[in-house]
Amino acid sequence: MDTTLAISPRKGDQRVIQLAKEISESKDRKVPSLLMALRPILNDLPAGTDKGTQIRNEIWQYNLLKVLVLVMRQDFSVVAGEWETAAELAALLSNATCGLKLTKDDQRQLEEDHLPKSTENLLLLARHIHGIINSVQVSKETERERDNLITNLQVVMDSLVRLCSGYFYICSKVISSPWLLQLLVSDTAKVAKITMAIMDKILRLDPHLLSKSEESTVNTLLDELVYKLTVNTDVSVAAEACRCLIRFCDHHKPLVEALCSRYKGLRPLLRRWEGQGFDRNLRLVTMMLESGSAKKAKSQRNYECARYIQAIWRGFSARKRLRNANKAFAKFQKSYRLKRAEEEQVKLQTQYQSELYYQMKRKRQQLMRRFNEKRLHTLEILPASRVEDYLKKEKSVAATRIQTLWRGHRERTKLTDRQSVAQQVRAAIKIQRAFRKWLEKSELARQKFPTHLKPTGLTDDRRVELSKQISNWRELNPTRQESIEELEVSLKRAQGLLSRHYSSVRPYRKLQYQVENLLARLDTDMELVALAPSLKEITEDDVQMYSSRSLPVATAAKHQHNQMMKKLQQPWWKSLGMDDLEVDEDEKERVEAEILLQTMGL
Numbered sequence: 244m245d246t247t248l249a250i251s252p253r254k255g256d257q258r259v260i261q262l263a264k265e266i267s268e269s270k271d272r273k274v275p276s277l278l279m280a281l282r283p284i285l286n287d288l289p290a291g292t293d294k295g296t297q298i299r300n301e302i303w304q305y306n307l308l309k310v311l312v313l314v315m316r317q318d319f320s321v322v323a324g325e326w327e328t329a330a331e332l333a334a335l336l337s338n339a340t341c342g343l344k345l346t347k348d349d350q351r352q353l354e355e356d357h358l359p360k361s362t363e364n365l366l367l368l369a370r371h372i373h374g375i376i377n378s379v380q381v382s383k384e385t386e387r388e389r390d391n392l393i394t395n396l397q398v399v400m401d402s403l404v405r406l407c408s409g410y411f412y413i414c415s416k417v418i419s420s421p422w423l424l425q426l427l428v429s430d431t432a433k434v435a436k437i438t439m440a441i442m443d444k445i446l447r448l449d450p451h452l453l454s455k456s457e458e459s460t461v462n463t464l465l466d467e468l469v470y471k472l473t474v475n476t477d478v479s480v481a482a483e484a485c486r487c488l489i490r491f492c493d494h495h496k497p498l499v500e501a502l503c504s505r506y507k508g509l510r511p512l513l514r515r516w517e518g519q520g521f522d523r524n525l526r527l528v529t530m531m532l533e534s535g536s537a538k539k540a541k542s543q544r545n546y547e548c549a550r551y552i553q554a555i556w557r558g559f560s561a562r563k564r565l566r567n568a569n570k571a572f573a574k575f576q577k578s579y580r581l582k583r584a585e586e587e588q589v590k591l592q593t594q595y596q597s598e599l600y601y602q603m604k605r606k607r608q609q610l611m612r613r614f615n616e617k618r619l620h621t622l623e624i625l626p627a628s629r630v631e632d633y634l635k636k637e638k639s640v641a642a643t644r645i646q647t648l649w650r651g652h653r654e655r656t657k658l659t660d661r662q663s664v665a666q667q668v669r670a671a672i673k674i675q676r677a678f679r680k681w682l683e684k685s686e687l688a689r690q691k692f693p694t695h696l697k698p699t700g701l702t703d704d705r706r707v708e709l710s711k712q713i714s715n716w717r718e719l720n721p722t723r724q725e726s727i728e729e730l731e732v733s734l735k736r737a738q739g740l741l742s743r744h745y746s747s748v749r750p751y752r753k754l755q756y757q758v759e760n761l762l763a764r765l766d767t768d769m770e771l772v773a774l775a776p777s778l779k780e781i782t783e784d785d786v787q788m789y790s791s792r793s794l795p796v797a798t799a800a801k802h803q804h805n806q807m808m809k810k811l812q813q814p815w816w817k818s819l820g821m822d823d824l825e826v827d828e829d830e831k832e833r834v835e836a837e838i839l840l841q842t843m844g845l
Contacts, residue, residue, distance in 0.1 A: 256298055263305040273324045276315055281307070281335050292343030303349065306799055311336045315364035319371075326372055327391065330398035337402040341409035358406075358413050365403045366422035373426055373434055376454050400441045406489050407448055414422055415450040418442065419460045432477045439468075439487040446494050453495035454788045462505075465491065465498065472528075473512045480523040499531050506532070516836055524549075594661065626787050670814070 262280050268278060281302070288295040302308055311332060319329040340361060346355060376392045379385050407414050417423060425440040442464070446452055453461050468491070471484035492498045502509075509532060516525055530543045618637075625633055701709075725733070791797055836841060 256284070259298065259301050259305060259307070263307060266307070266310060272322065274310065275317065275319070275328055275332060276324075277330060278307070278311060278314065278335065279328070281339065282331065285335065285338050290338070296342055296344050298337055302339050303343060303345065303353075308336070308339055310355065311339065312360050313366055315361075315368050325373065327397045329368055329372070330395035330402075333368060333399045333402040336361060336365070337409075338406040340406055349817055351660065354410075354412075359411055359416060360417050362403065362413050363405060363420070365406070365421075366420050366426075367400060367419070369396055369399045369403075370422045370425055372399065373429060373431070376431055376434065377429075393437075396434065397437055400437055404441060404444045404448075407445055411448050414445050415444060417457050418452055418464075419456055424463060424467070427464070432480050435471065435480050438484045439483045443487055443490050446490055450494050453498070461495065461498070462492075462501070466502070469506055469509060472516070473509065478516070478519045481516055482519070482524070485516075485521055485524045485528055489524055492531060495787075499534070503532055503534070533774050555644075588834060 258280070262277065266274055266277050284298060285295075288298050290296070290299065314332060315329070315336070322328055324331075340353075340357070343353065364619070370394055372395055376389060376396070379389055381389070403417065407417060415732060423438065423442075425443075426434060429435050429438070449455075468484045468488045471480055472546075475481055475484070477804070487504075513525055513529060525545065527544060528548060534543050598830050630752070727813065771789065775789065791800070
């Protein structure tokens with residue numbers, strides 16, 4: 244294998260230049276391991292970005308892509324990592340090829356030479372991996388090895404799909420490749436499933452692919468898919484073949500007629516797959532076989548889709564109605580239980596009242612019986628001459644008791660009205676008193692300033708008279724002329740007063756400092772009170788913050804709280820005169836004295 248690279252002095256990524264130099268100087272067996280260094284370079288710079296496109300162009304210019312294509316044909320059983328390395332190199336080939344922006348000549352070379360060879364070599368690599376999978380015997384010891392090989396095959400086929408997604412015009416070469424057909428006819432279920440999934444993806448990339456392909460190629464693929472449905476015994480392979488067959492018919496309508504004409508006995512053979520988990524796709528294939536043409540098949544499929552949508556909708560509607568019915572039944576049962584509980588409660592209450600009435604009636608009868616027995620006993624022991632007096636006295640006592648009960652009942656009936664009248668009278672007095680005070684204040688506010696109290700202005704005669712009085716007073720009381728000795732005595736006395744002031748100013752300043760601290764504290768407390776939360780939102784921390792440990796402050800707060808609660812508990816008409824209540828001066832002075840002593844620290 245020729246891996247000679249043309250290394251030019253062009254500037255580029257040093258990693259790519261160094262890698263190209265190492266590959267040109269190394270042996271063929273070491274080339275796959277060296278090409279693995281492209282993986283971090285391509286992962287760091289994804290396709291679609293400017294730097295990603297630039298690094299891929301440099302890889303093309305240094306012929307590293309050609310080396311990758313040639314390496315795909317190598318036997319990887321003698322390379323480190325074996326077929327896992329081959330799968331990673333296939334992923335690198337598709338990653339490096341997608342995202343190129345070349346000149347016209349390079350683009351022509353890419354389309355005519357590089358892409359066909361890449362496609363062929365990737366399929367050939369997949370065929371080699373498939374051959375190794377078939378050569379490994381199926382057993383528990385080799386199960387892990389087979390799984391690794393199938394994973395590598397999946398990576399290679401995904402790389403091929405990625406290459407087709409970047410250059411979709413090579414899809415026809417992939418679908419017509421004999422290596423793909425060999426993978427499709429494989430007896431290994433996982434390999435066949437991977438191949439049919441790749442065909443499905445390629446058809447999604449190019450919907451007109453089957454119409455561009457040769458009829459023989461399409462018929463060969465169709466024969467193999469039908470074979471998978473009829474002869475194969477694996478359910479997963481049959482489900483994938485059924486799905487792939489539907490995809491073929493959707494993208495190429497003439498296949499429906501070919502399917503009906505070439506496979507007339509297919510429909511009975513499909514019944515063996517009923518109930519295996521892909522009944523819907525199976526019904527679509529059966530429907531195409533019954534229709535005979537693409538138009539009828541499309542209309543029949545639309546009909547089946549409509550039935551399916553309707554079934555889904557009916558199921559959803561039925562489940563929704565069932566949920567609503569369950570909710571309605573639950574609500575009905577709840578209301579029934581509540582009503583039944585209320586009826587039981589009323590029944591128990593009625594039974595209790597009737598029992599109580601019966602007990603009271605029975606007790607009353609017993610009292611009446613005892614009273615009558617006592618009365619008869621009294622009449623038996625009394626002489627005949629005193630019986631009439633006893634009956635009269637008994638009637639008098641009974642009348643007195645009846646009158647007493649009636650008067651008490653009448654007075655109690657009138658008591659509520661009397662209390663309401665008394666309350667209205669007190670309220671009217673309060674309102675009248677408050678109204679009279681308001682009238683007095685209004686009268687005082689409307690009165691003008693008394694003009695008789697306004698002093699009269701000075702006349703000229705009065706001004707001359709006052710000037711004479713001032714001059715006479717000055718003559719009688721002349722300014723005293725002090726001597727130097729008297730001035731010195733006055734100076735000493737002033738200095739003594741000044742020194743006494745300086746000696747007593749320190750306690751005064753201390754008191755002034757305490758007063759300023761008290762004012763600052765009052766400002767802080769006022770701000771806290773203004774920002775205080777409501778009673779519903781208050782917490783334990785707020786209670787601790789707004790609580791005071793000072794006894795005088797607590798006493799004053801308690802006194803003020805009691806006064807406010809007393810005012811709030813009174814009716815509104817009583818609160819009109821609460822502002823004029825006399826305050827206990829002794830209590831007020833005592834509280835103020837305690838607060839002052841507490842603030843002064845005494």
